Amino acid sequence: MTDPCLQIAGLLRQHQSFLLLSHYRPDGDAIGSQLALAILLKALGKQVTVWNDDPVPAKFRFLPHSDLLTRPPDAPRDFDVVIAVDTSTWQRVGVAAQRIGSRKAFVNIDHHVSNEKFAEINWVVPAAPATGQIVFDLIKRGGFSLSLDIANCLYAAIATDTGNFTYANTNAASLRAAADLVETGVNVGDLCRHIYESYPYARVQLLQMALADLTMTDRNRIAYYWLTNDMFQRSNAKREDTEGLIDYARSIQGVLVAVLFEELPEPGKFRMSLRSKHPKVDVNSIARHFGGGGHREAAGARLSGTPHEVEAKVVATISKAIQDAGL
Ligand SMILES: [Mn+2]
Numbered sequence: 417m418t419d420p421c422l423q424i425a426g427l428l429r430q431h432q433s434f435l436l437l438s439h440y441r442p443d444g445d446a447i448g449s450q451l452a453l454a455i456l457l458k459a460l461g462k463q464v465t466v467w468n469d470d471p472v473p474a475k476f477r478f479l480p481h482s483d484l485l486t487r488p489p490d491a492p493r494d495f496d497v498v499i500a501v502d503t504s505t506w507q508r509v510g511v512a513a514q515r516i517g518s519r520k521a522f523v524n525i526d527h528h529v530s531n532e533k534f535a536e537i538n539w540v541v542p543a544a545p546a547t548g549q550i551v552f553d554l555i556k557r558g559g560f561s562l563s564l565d566i567a568n569c570l571y572a573a574i575a576t577d578t579g580n581f582t583y584a585n586t587n588a589a590s591l592r593a594a595a596d597l598v599e600t601g602v603n604v605g606d607l608c609r610h611i612y613e614s615y616p617y618a619r620v621q622l623l624q625m626a627l628a629d630l631t632m633t634d635r636n637r638i639a640y641y642w643l644t645n646d647m648f649q650r651s652n653a654k655r656e657d658t659e660g661l662i663d664y665a666r667s668i669q670g671v672l673v674a675v676l677f678e679e680l681p682e683p684g685k686f687r688m689s690l691r692s693k694h695p696k697v698d699v700n701s702i703a704r705h706f707g708g709g710g711h712r713e714a715a716g717a718r719l720s721g722t723p724h725e726v727e728a729k730v731v732a733t734i735s736k737a738i739q740d741a742g743l
Pocket residue numbers: 445446502527545546547577
């Protein structure tokens with residue numbers, strides 16, 4: 417079996433023009449992994465295009481070269497190599513997928529256990545807590561040099577997907593990578609102040625409204641709350657401000673599964689995020705039941721119906737999963 421790491425490293429050296437993609441509503445891992453690869457390719461003298469349907473969330477705009485990321489154009493363009501990072505299904509790339517003319521190679525670098533391996537070269541490592549950690553591996557084993565700009569992007573990627581190195585997915589390799597990145601010059605204090613202590617006040621107001629209706633159910637083992645369109649309007653918060661809001665439900669003692677429901681601007685459409693705090697409760701399979709996916713301990717899906725129906729169905733499915741796990 418060819419090592420996908422070395423295969424991809426070969427493509428980066430051999431080809432000239434690259435398109436870097438990730439999922440819409442990008443998180444720190446998506447943005448950090450896209451930018452790290454973009455900076456690496458630029459240093460190699462390559463032509464790099466970075467697309468996302470949605471802009472870089474404000475709190476990640478401090479990352480070096482974040483202005484490289486643009487919305488896909490209206491007309492298709494040709495590339496030598498297309499690389500999708502942190503994207504479990506090709507559909508999650510959004511509109512960008514329709515703006516690719518020709519390509520010689522198609523690469524998928526990801527860590528979602530639900531990844532559909534949609535490309536020609538699929539490097540999917542479910543044991544990696546962040547795609548940024550796989551990109552770190554690519555740089556190390558691929559024999560590329562790690563600059564401070566790349567290190568900042570990768571630290572942001574790994575930190576955000578591991579809950580700043582606190583979730584159960586954090587492993588020795590994440591901490592070794594982090595040590596390496598700090599040795600390269602990453603200033604942890606500065607970086608974390610940007611990511612975790614620079615929230616717009618509107619986000620806190622959104623949280624305030626949402627927490628006022630926090631629901632605890634199933635003997636306080638399921639905690640959830642809603643973000644409604646009305647709350648977004650009243651708080652003036654943006655959709656990107658929702659990243660991490662689920663952690664307040666997750667952090668409650670005794671809670672096994674936390675859910676954040678979000679009403680989408682399209683009528684009758686919702687998204688939900690799920691977090692599990694128990695190794696026996698796999699929220700990826702719960703999300704898959706609703707057409708979504710993710711990881712064992714963190715997953716999500718998009719839903720349709722009325723808020724009441726959606727909530728009842730999801731809570732019942734989680735209750736059953738808890739029961740089936742013998743808890
Ligand atoms: Mn990720």
